[in-house]
Amino acid sequence: EIVLTQSPGTLSLSPGEGATLSCRASQSVSHNYLAWYQQKPGQAPRLLIYGASSRATGIPDRFSGSGSGTDFILTISRLEREDFAVYFCQQYGGSPLTFGGGTKVEIK
Amino acid sequence: QLRLQESGPRLVKPSETLSLTCTVSGDSISNSNYYWAWIRQAPGKGLEWVGSVYYTGLTFYNPSLESRLTISVDSSKNLFSLKLTSMAAADTAVYYCARPFVPFRPTISFDSWGQGALVTVSS
Numbered sequence: 001e002i003v004l005t006q007s008p009g010t011l012s013l014s015p016g017e018g019a020t021l022s023c024r025a026s027q028s029v030s031h032n033y034l035a036w037y038q039q040k041p042g043q044a045p046r047l048l049i050y051g052a053s054s055r056a057t058g059i060p061d062r063f064s065g066s067g068s069g070t071d072f073i074l075t076i077s078r079l080e081r082e083d084f085a086v087y088f089c090q091q092y093g094g095s096p097l098t099f100g101g102g103t104k105v106e107i108k
Numbered sequence: 109q110l111r112l113q114e115s116g117p118r119l120v121k122p123s124e125t126l127s128l129t130c131t132v133s134g135d136s137i138s139n140s141n142y143y144w145a146w147i148r149q150a151p152g153k154g155l156e157w158v159g160s161v162y163y164t165g166l167t168f169y170n171p172s173l174e175s176r177l178t179i180s181v182d183s184s185k186n187l188f189s190l191k192l193t194s195m196a197a198a199d200t201a202v203y204y205c206a207r208p209f210v211p212f213r214p215t216i217s218f219d220s221w222g223q224g225a226l227v228t229v230s231s
Contacts, residue, residue: 047209095168096171
């Protein structure tokens with residue numbers, strides 16, 4: 001199975017700053033089938049990005065995804081208060097589907 | 109509007125079987141061509157795909173759980189179910205049901221989720 005490693009584990013930033021989150025795969029993700037989710041405490045994950053770089057319906061354009069092969073990035077251009085949460089990557093290029101361990105973006 | 113609702117016991121004894129149901133409203137399991145999924149999350153941990161089912165009963169399971177897992181669908185009631193046998197403490201998790209963001213794909217990403225059901229394994 002494809003193991004996804006996210007870094008850093010925690011990112012401490014202030015509102016208005018930019019955030020860069022990394023997701024590295026143990027092997028190449030077929031067709032760049034890589035998604036990003038946001039999760040807030042007590043809530044289900046929310047799909048942000050699919051296909052490495054396509055925003056899901058209703059997702060603000062301050063969220064962007066990039067990367068290919070084994071290295072993927074989620075960028076949040078200007079953090080708003082509602083963006084402080086945990087972010088997970090997920091690959092669906094191979095079975096079983098797997099998720100990364102998450103990056104927590106916290107208020108500095 | 110699509111809504112998924114998990115139901116079932118929240119406390120299971122070690123070695124017993126977990127049975128959960130996901131009731132779907134706002135979409136028809138048998139007419140929509142989606143693979144309906146279960147995903148779990150241990151407390152404070154990451155997410156783990158459990159498995160997916162098509163309305164025909166075709167299933168895809170995570171190999172790590174396959175020997176203990178059955179996912180089934182009841183189109184007449186518009187719900188799908190999970191059974192996980194030989195429950196252990198490591199199976200304590202929030203269990204989510206979910207629908208992918210596109211039909212026809214058994215392994216994909218998910219844009220619709222239930223609220224989740226915390227299941228604790230304890231004697």
